[in-house]
Amino acid sequence: MKGFRSVGGAQRFLSAFSGISPHFRPRRHLMTAAAHRAEMSIRFAIWEQITGVAGLANAA
Numbered sequence: 001m002k003g004f005r006s007v008g009g010a011q012r013f014l015s016a017f018s019g020i021s022p023h024f025r026p027r028r029h030l031m032t033a034a035a036h037r038a039e040m041s042i043r044f045a046i047w048e049q050i051t052g053v054a055g056l057a058n059a060a
Helices: 007-024 033-051 053-059
Strands: none
Touching: 007 033, 033 053
């Protein structure tokens, strides 16, 4: 169970995590280092827009 209090809690986490994790794991073995860095920059910018983190940095 790896620290989850219930099977239901683990299932809820894993169902959400399974949709998010591929976003941060590009197929690195098919990319050059420069292409990987560029792709991850784009993906993190998208993630910041989705989660609203981008607006918090400007507000502070």
